[in-house]
Amino acid sequence: MSQPTNAAGQPQNDPKLPPREYTHPGLPEPENKDYAVIGKSKPKIDAREKVTGQARYTADLKFPNMLYGKILTSPYAHARILSIDTSEAEKLPGVKAVITHKDVPTLKYGISPARWDENIFCSETVKFVGDKVAAVACIDEETCYKALKAIKVDYEVLPAVLDPLHAMDEDAPQIHPEYPRNNNTEIHQDFGDVDAAFKQADYVRTDFFVGNRTYQAPLEPHTATSIWQDGKLTVYSSTQSPHYFQYYIAREFGLPMGDVRVIKTYVGGGFGGKLEPTGLEFAGAALSKITGRPVKMFYDRAEMFAHNRGRHRQYMKLTTGVDKEGMILGVHADFIMDGGAYTSLGIASAYYAGAMLTLTYEFDNYRFDMHRVYTNLPACGAQRGHGAPQPRYAFEAHLDNIAKDLGIDPIEIRLKNARRPNTVTPNDYVVNSCEMVACLEKARDVSGWRDKKGHLPPGRGIGIATGSFVSGAGYPIYRTDLPQASAMIKVGEDGTAATLYTGATDIGQGSDTILCQMAAEAMGYTYEQMKIVAADTETTPHDFGAYASRQTLMSGAAVKQAGEEVKTQLLETAGQMLDFPPEQLEVRLGKIFAKDNPDTILTTFEDVARTFFVRKGPLTGRGSYAPPKLGGKFKGAPVGTSPAYSFAAQVSEVEIDQETGEVAVLDVWDVHDCGQVINPALLHAQVHGALYMGMGEAIWEEVRFDKNGKIANPTLGEYRLPTALDMPRVHSSLVPSYEPAGPWGVKEVGEGATLPTMGCFRNAIFDAMGVSVNSLPLTPEKVWSALREKRKADGEEVWDPMTCECYLED
Amino acid sequence: MQAIADKQGVKRYLVDVTVNGDDYSVVVKANTLLVNLLRDEIDLTGTKKGCELGDCGSCTVLLDGKPVDACLVLALEADGCDVITIEGVAQHGELDKLQRSFADNAAIQCGYCTPGMILSAKALLTRNPKPTEPEVRAAISGNLCRCTGYVNIVKAVMAAASGEVTA
Amino acid sequence: MYLPDFDYYAPESLAEATALLVELGPAAKPLAGGTDILVKMKNGLASPSALVSLKNLTELRDIRWEPGRGLVIGALATHNQIRDSEVVQQHFLSISQAAHQLANNQIRNRGTIGGNLVNAIPSADLPPILIALGASVTMVGPDGARTVPLESFFTGPSCCVIEPEGEILTEIVIPEQDTTGSTYIKFGLRKSGALAVVGVATAVTMDGDVIRKARICLGAVYKVPVLAEEAAKVIEGKTWSDELLEQAGRTAVGCCLPISDIRGSDEYRRDLVRVFTRRALKRAITQGHV
Structure with missing residues (x-):
């Protein structure tokens, strides 16, 4: 297991000697923990607007002369468009424009430049039920629906690929002619020597698992209002990234980015589903250009499900070799991903699926094979945790199987293999801070693992799993040398308020709040005096937006720099005013004092800021952040790189109804290593939400299809979004941690807590009943079925409900 | 009910409804839903549309004191009724204790479910000022939240009920 | 939309x-x-x-006990009104509980018992318990009123005997009776806002430990709510035991013909009928009207 150097030639620590102290040669030491503004549970900056109904989301905006628009979609999974007749629709009163592929740019787009494979509207074939064919702009919503019905499209229905496992068959229908055998992407990565590791291993086990298609299901439907005026376009959108929207809209319409303004309003959740343009922006822009009026486009709930871009279903074969102590020697992950009809963010999802498996446990030898295939189903993309949660479920289940076979306690085998700080993964991720061991130990202790494991009554079980996630992707989605994040702060002329301008995107997670806390901390100001203007490509400086758990670290770093620039200028002026060396002054919560005499307030932020303005004009600070060059040299090496990684362990306790298979979740414990915390209340809230989403995917949620590839459950009810009555007790706690690569030592939390959840439920069920459910979701029926199979295998009598006497006629 | 037909023969009806204490008379088509009356005609956009099928509770309003999905109530059915929307919860600029409690307990993330949640909770506390946790969960079980796992929402309602939060 | x-x-x-x-x-x-x-x-x-x-027909919102007739529920009574009604709770808590399990709070504040019945979806939560308790429904049309037992009200998915021309369901009567216990168990895939995968209602008349009479009604496992009469016959006149109730459960499976859909396979539903018939019988036997 010795790893003398990593790919970058840096020395690594011996993993058997966990260095628990935070020592990072060449990196700054932890800062003073006595913070004034960060580390405190400040109420959200937008709380009042949100509790009073004042917060305006995109659908709440009205503009003079505004039209409403909708997109016509395909009723078939795969079909050739023979003709489109819009004449009847155009005749309807109130219809102002009907457009098809003939009226819009035909440049292919996609969020992932590796495969631009989408058009605004289909021209030759439709590739899934929900593929975009035409759009209308009308005087009201009702007329839109009527106009859509009046558009006549003649289709020739083609054979469809609905089973991803047969998408690559020789005789399978071809979805994109450019991608033979429906092979969207394939990955083959090999690190160390897996074959040798398996030969050396005392025990090698293979398991097979299947994930589920799930959907982000934000409560707020996608909406975009486009205003094309004088050759310039303004789009108000429910988006996670104004920047990527601006970039792709400008590219599509051949406009300079400066002529496209994207403004985020309040956003009702995204979870990955609002990261890429949804089609509403493109169609709306075209309709606005044609009609000369603002056009509000929107999806209803079923259309959201059809547009999708949710979690990929993965088929996961895992083989692991261990020694007799349970030390992992080598792992082979061999996956197939159901990508749906387009690439979306799926290339990255495919890399993430395998790449993130190397994080929580240390092993040198790793092989990852992946095929992401096209199918005639809605495209899958990035959902909280990106490609990683399902493989994590599979690996944690696989590891529990190995632990059981070897007679090792599940926590023990994890502790043995747990990643240590200052290590490098076989795929060249540099891990600085890492409290995996502490997370496991604390999870064990707070859950009462030792008292419970093996001692629970029949039907009760306890399970554990781990997870780790990036704190921002090391590289942006398209190739560019723009910094990851930037920020400006403007202090008001009298110093009583300051405004943070940032492109960072608050979609509910609270970035506006914590970035204001960070700005105030860096400036020596108060949170209560902060205001924020965010996520408007015209008024705020560039930032890539809300994805890959990047904003606390990356946007935070830019904000910190901007705040420090304000502080430096402020103290310089204060020094002049007080005739005092500025380097000996400090400012905290708006009060300026000598560093060696903090009890005597010499002057205030406000007074000095006012003087600054009088003497020099606006007091502003600027900051930007670009991570260091990260990652190895192999194909796909940039995916999964990050300045820092969070780590987590979760334990769940369940009770199984042994006759119905119903799983009652009693408690869940999450223990996180997420670096310095900026706002504890919001941080734990992120854990709650991530865990909720993970639980939903573990037990309830699944996008199902009928035999024609149409979604069978496109409602929040039938999709089974868990209700308040379904949620168990949730306990979120932290281990002390400091990340040298993050401002103040921060790391991510919002996605990481989704990763362990599915595995920890599977393992709890496994512990309770000795049955393994190898596909998600872990529904009562699957548990029921597994229990019956087990009873049969154990030689018990199992009554067959299909063979009894029938008293009814059909 | 008296109705006037338009050029296409579609009838219009007059609805008299009291919203947040104010009387409105609005002419609507029969197919106008209460949620659209509120959002489009009276510009009370705090009432959100999430699913339009009664699954999510984002459009919850109090109709004669009871929480209902405004997406499943015809505007005409609210004729003569008293409607409270989220905009009617704070009084004279003072937040209700539930609103304050949601803010204090980090019970808000994206905020899209928040208006409906607060109204469901408000109806519960009016009927049952000291609910148990299961009662709180039952009362908000028709309000879906995708962000919070309900943990802090339940906490916020319990805190408001126990008097830990003062308006 | x-x-x-x-x-x-x-x-x-x-x-x-x-x-x-x-x-x-x-x-x-x-x-x-x-x-x-x-x-x-x-x-x-x-x-x-x-x-x-029908919103102005306020007389149809009434819930009352009429001696000699029984519990009378107006067709426009909402689910929450039924859940919260002291009269209902006093006589048949099981009906109140069944109403509470339906849909979610907002829907229960609008949805009515009459609408629930006339809508006639096979997984509806109120019909099984009402049929188990021998309810009848009254409809008023242009030709006057008529009353039918609820068990013969449903004719298929979304179909019932109500005449499309002018007939309105007005009231549901649960007769005065000597049953000693009744209950409805719903198995849904979430704890709120879920349709029943299987719903089983039972009503029993006990004489000590002897089951004098039993009615078992199954929901969501046939085109209409169905009385499992053969299963009742297995236990009537006998002293109850877990084994006997299991036998009734197995027999009840023969009284249903479930479909496979996104909520569950027919095999799973059948086995759930067995389990919940047994559990619902035991609950009605040992706990009364719950």
Whole structure:
């Protein structure tokens, strides 16, 4: 297991000697923990607007002369468009424009430049039920629906690929002619020597698992209002990234980015589903250009499900070799991903699926094979945790199987293999801070693992799993040398308020709040005096937006720099005013004092800021952040790189109804290593939400299809979004941690807590009943079925409900 | 009910409804839903549309004191009724204790479910000022939240009920 | 989403309502809580020419106990009204509990018992317990009133015996009876807002440990709610035991013909019928009307 150097030639620590102290040669030491503004549970900056109904989301905006628009979609999974007749629709009163592929740019787009494979509207074939064919702009919503019905499209229905496992068959229908055998992407990565590791291993086990298609299901439907005026376009959108929207809209319409303004309003959740343009922006822009009026486009709930871009279903074969102590020697992950009809963010999802498996446990030898295939189903993309949660479920289940076979306690085998700080993964991720061991130990202790494991009554079980996630992707989605994040702060002329301008995107997670806390901390100001203007490509400086758990670290770093620039200028002026060396002054919560005499307030932020303005004009600070060059040299090496990684362990306790298979979740414990915390209340809230989403995917949620590839459950009810009555007790706690690569030592939390959840439920069920459910979701029926199979295998009598006497006629 | 037909023969009806204490008379088509009356005609956009099928509770309003999905109530059915929307919860600029409690307990993330949640909770506390946790969960079980796992929402309602939060 | 256009009427009396429905013809539909029909209309599954709102027929909201007749529930009583009604709770807590398990709180504040019955979806939560307790329903039409036992009210998925021209469901009567216990167990895939995968209601008349009479009604496992009479026969006249109830459960499986859909396979549903028939019988036997 010795790893003398990593790919970058840096020395690594011996993993058997966990260095628990935070020592990072060449990196700054932890800062003073006595913070004034960060580390405190400040109420959200937008709380009042949100509790009073004042917060305006995109659908709440009205503009003079505004039209409403909708997109016509395909009723078939795969079909050739023979003709489109819009004449009847155009005749309807109130219809102002009907457009098809003939009226819009035909440049292919996609969020992932590796495969631009989408058009605004289909021209030759439709590739899934929900593929975009035409759009209308009308005087009201009702007329839109009527106009859509009046558009006549003649289709020739083609054979469809609905089973991803047969998408690559020789005789399978071809979805994109450019991608033979429906092979969207394939990955083959090999690190160390897996074959040798398996030969050396005392025990090698293979398991097979299947994930589920799930959907982000934000409560707020996608909406975009486009205003094309004088050759310039303004789009108000429910988006996670104004920047990527601006970039792709400008590219599509051949406009300079400066002529496209994207403004985020309040956003009702995204979870990955609002990261890429949804089609509403493109169609709306075209309709606005044609009609000369603002056009509000929107999806209803079923259309959201059809547009999708949710979690990929993965088929996961895992083989692991261990020694007799349970030390992992080598792992082979061999996956197939159901990508749906387009690439979306799926290339990255495919890399993430395998790449993130190397994080929580240390092993040198790793092989990852992946095929992401096209199918005639809605495209899958990035959902909280990106490609990683399902493989994590599979690996944690696989590891529990190995632990059981070897007679090792599940926590023990994890502790043995747990990643240590200052290590490098076989795929060249540099891990600085890492409290995996502490997370496991604390999870064990707070859950009462030792008292419970093996001692629970029949039907009760306890399970554990781990997870780790990036704190921002090391590289942006398209190739560019723009910094990851930037920020400006403007202090008001009298110093009583300051405004943070940032492109960072608050979609509910609270970035506006914590970035204001960070700005105030860096400036020596108060949170209560902060205001924020965010996520408007015209008024705020560039930032890539809300994805890959990047904003606390990356946007935070830019904000910190901007705040420090304000502080430096402020103290310089204060020094002049007080005739005092500025380097000996400090400012905290708006009060300026000598560093060696903090009890005597010499002057205030406000007074000095006012003087600054009088003497020099606006007091502003600027900051930007670009991570260091990260990652190895192999194909796909940039995916999964990050300045820092969070780590987590979760334990769940369940009770199984042994006759119905119903799983009652009693408690869940999450223990996180997420670096310095900026706002504890919001941080734990992120854990709650991530865990909720993970639980939903573990037990309830699944996008199902009928035999024609149409979604069978496109409602929040039938999709089974868990209700308040379904949620168990949730306990979120932290281990002390400091990340040298993050401002103040921060790391991510919002996605990481989704990763362990599915595995920890599977393992709890496994512990309770000795049955393994190898596909998600872990529904009562699957548990029921597994229990019956087990009873049969154990030689018990199992009554067959299909063979009894029938008293009814059909 | 008296109705006037338009050029296409579609009838219009007059609805008299009291919203947040104010009387409105609005002419609507029969197919106008209460949620659209509120959002489009009276510009009370705090009432959100999430699913339009009664699954999510984002459009919850109090109709004669009871929480209902405004997406499943015809505007005409609210004729003569008293409607409270989220905009009617704070009084004279003072937040209700539930609103304050949601803010204090980090019970808000994206905020899209928040208006409906607060109204469901408000109806519960009016009927049952000291609910148990299961009662709180039952009362908000028709309000879906995708962000919070309900943990802090339940906490916020319990805190408001126990008097830990003062308006 | 939108509702297709329709005309709207809000008559002031039952007579006026039935007359209107006759006049407007079968394309006009009565509107009670609207939680079913408006969803159907939004989904393009119904497009009535007119909706005749029953909201002014306040007399149909009443819930009362009539000695000699039993529990009378007006067709326009909402689910939450039934859940919260002291009269219901006093006589048949099981009905109150069944109403509480239906849909979610907002829907229960609008949806009515009459609408729930007339909508006639096989997984509806109220029919099993009402049938188990021997309820009858009264309909009023242009030709007067008629009463039928609820067990013969349903004719298929979304179909019932109500005449499309002018007939309105007015009340549900649960007769005075000597049952000693009843209950409804719903198995849904979430704890709120879920349709039943299987619903089982039981009502029993006990004489000590002897089951004198039993009625078992199964929901969501046939085109209509179905009485498992053969299963009842297995246990009537016998001293109850877990083994006996298991036998009744197995027999009840023969009284259903479930389909496989996204909520569960037929095999799973059948086994759930066994389990919940046994559990529902035991609960009614040992705990009374719950």
